Amino acid sequence: xxxxxxxxxxxxxxxxxxxxxxxxxxxxxxxxxxxxxxxxxxxxxxxxxxxxxxxxxxxxxxxxxxxxxxxxxxxxxxxxxxxxxxxxxxxxxxxxxxxxxxxxxxxxxxxxxxxxxxxxxxxxxxxxxxxxxxxxxxxxxxxxxxxxxxxxxxxxxxxxxxxxxxxxxxxxxxxxxxxxxxxxxxxxxxxxxxxxxxxxxxxxxxxxxxxxxxxxxxxxxxxxxxxxxxxxxxxxxxxxxxxxxxxxxxxxxxxxxxxxxxxxxxxxxxxxxxxxxxxxxxxxxxxxxxxxxxxxxxxxxxxxxxxxxxxxxxxxxxxxxxxxxxxxxxxxxxxxxxxxxxxxxxxxxxxxxxxxxxxxxxxxxxxxxxxxxxxxxxxxxxxxxxxxxxxxxxx
Numbered sequence: 347x348x349x350x351x352x353x354x355x356x357x358x359x360x361x362x363x364x365x366x367x368x369x370x371x372x373x374x375x376x377x378x379x380x381x382x383x384x385x386x387x388x389x390x391x392x393x394x395x396x397x398x399x400x401x402x403x404x405x406x407x408x409x410x411x412x413x414x415x416x417x418x419x420x421x422x423x424x425x426x427x428x429x430x431x432x433x434x435x436x437x438x439x440x441x442x443x444x445x446x447x448x449x450x451x452x453x454x455x456x457x458x459x460x461x462x463x464x465x466x467x468x469x470x471x472x473x474x475x476x477x478x479x480x481x482x483x484x485x486x487x488x489x490x491x492x493x494x495x496x497x498x499x500x501x502x503x504x505x506x507x508x509x510x511x512x513x514x515x516x517x518x519x520x521x522x523x524x525x526x527x528x529x530x531x532x533x534x535x536x537x538x539x540x541x542x543x544x545x546x547x548x549x550x551x552x553x554x555x556x557x558x559x560x561x562x563x564x565x566x567x568x569x570x571x572x573x574x575x576x577x578x579x580x581x582x583x584x585x586x587x588x589x590x591x592x593x594x595x596x597x598x599x600x601x602x603x604x605x606x607x608x609x610x611x612x613x614x615x616x617x618x619x620x621x622x623x624x625x626x627x628x629x630x631x632x633x634x635x636x637x638x639x640x641x642x643x644x645x646x647x648x649x650x651x652x653x654x655x656x657x658x659x660x661x662x663x664x665x666x667x668x669x670x671x672x673x674x675x676x677x678x679x680x681x682x683x684x685x686x687x688x689x690x691x692x693x694x695x696x697x698x699x700x701x702x703x704x705x706x707x708x709x710x711x712x713x714x715x716x717x718x719x720x721x722x723x724x725x726x727x728x729x730x731x732x733x734x735x736x737x738x739x740x741x
Contacts, residue, residue: 350489354480354496358473361500364734365469368510371738374461378416381512382464385417388607390424399612408621408683410605411521411559412514415471419463468516472509475520476500479693482527483700486664490719491704495696497723498646501730502696503639507737508689515686518564521557523693525565526671528553529572533579536586543590551594555601561685562622563678569595571671578663620682630688631676639733642726647695649718650702660705668697 347355384402388410402413476499484492499505508516532546550572558565569591576587606613635644654660654669675691706715 350484350492353493354477354484357480357493357496357500358476361476361506362469362473364500364506364730365472365510366466368506368734368738369462369465369469371735372461372465372510374464375511378461378464378512381413381416382420382460385413385415386421386424387417388414389417389421399606399609409514409518409558409560409562411517411556412468412512414605415467415517416464416512419467420460423463464512465510468512469509471520472505472516475516475523475693478520478524478527479696483697486697487701487704490707491700493700494703494719494723495700498643498696498699498726499693501723501727502643502692503637503730503733503737504634504689505692506730506734508686510737514560515689517560518557518685519690519693521553521560522564522568522690525550525553525557525568526571526575526667526694529568529576530579530667532590533576533583533587536580536583547590547594550590551597552601554594555598558598558602558616559605562616563624563680563685563687564690565598566622567674567678567687567690571674575667621680621685623682624678624680624687626677627679628677630679630686634676634688639729640726641729642722643695643699646699646703646722650699653702653706654698657706659709660702665698665701665705668694668701672698 380402384400387400387402400413476496479499480492480496483495487495528546528550532543532550535542535546554565554569554572557568573587573591576591577584580587602616603613606616634640635647654665671694672691675687675694678687680687703715703719706712707719709715
């Protein structure tokens with residue numbers, strides 16, 4: 347590992363430390379119990395009620411991805427406890443006829459560290475997204491752009507807030523960002539030999555399927571963005587774009603079907619539950635950019651917007667694409683379910699900020715903007731650390 351990788355790892359470790367500290371001060375909530383119970387039912391007993399996928403219903407208004415992520419560590423610990431117990435002699439077994447062999451949720455008192463087992467998987471997905479954000483921004487804009495984007499991500503209070511509790515929005519944010527940039531990677535691969543297409547197309551299928559499992563609207567937005575960006579980037583291979591995307595869409599349906607344990611009745615509610623219904627509102631954007639805890643991010647966005655409009659070297663595809671994604675996601679509001687598309691927009695926003703600031707740091711105004719960049723990062727880090735206590739109470 348070179349110094350760029352070590353510095354990125356340090357930022358991600360600081361993010362992990364923030365999230366772990368918040369989790370240590372949390373109390374289990376009713377949402378935690380719901381995600382744990384229904385997630386374990388998906389892994390252990392997928393048919394607790396006649397005609398329903400889980401005791402939560404068919405989850406027609408919520409993605410199954412978050413429930414499976416929440417339930418998997420608890421199910422794994424239960425299986426480990428049973429496996430270890432079978433190694434004991436019959437007279438010394440603890441769970442021969444106990445609750446671990448009984449109903450799915452009876453064993454909650456035998457499981458240990460439930461709070462961390464339940465919350466840390468979502469932190470790991472947020473870390474994965476942070477690493478992907480750094481990789482994309484560094485590849486596009488160099489070390490300075492990658493570090494600026496990653497630092498804003500790691501010290502964004504909203505990212506921390508939703509990374510420390512079970513929810514589908516963090517997974518949708520992770521999936522959508524990967525889906526869009528995987529689609530761009532497929533379009534670039536189309537300029538080369540065909541044997542290099544297949545791995546990236548397979549990755550695109552998985553990304554689209556996992557995003558749909560987290561939230562159907564995120565997958566639809568990502569699919570539309572993939573069509574637009576791939577058509578723009580594929581150039582002489584545009585005739586293959588729609589074939590690739592149709593194949594990817596069909597494959598992603600199979601991935602989504604697997605999340606419903608290949609049960610057709612439950613899977614049908616994906617198309618009738620209304621989870622993709624949306625409208626437009628500027629209120630989420632207003633709330634995010636006017637919160638004092640996001641003051642440094644707001645200043646950075648204002649400066650980047652002025653530079654993007656006024657400096658020609660800042661207007662190119664690498665900066666424009668994430669800006670368009672952020673502008674498309676921020677005004678979206680779901681009308682049938684509770685979801686946060688504005689949260690999905692944040693990685694694209696940070697990518698845009700990293701690109702613009704990296705461009706301006708290559709001009710004769712480097713010293714001025716290097717100082718401004720440092721002040722923004724220090725201020726945002728201080729604000730984030732200041733509100734960690736309130737995050738632990740609200741999450």
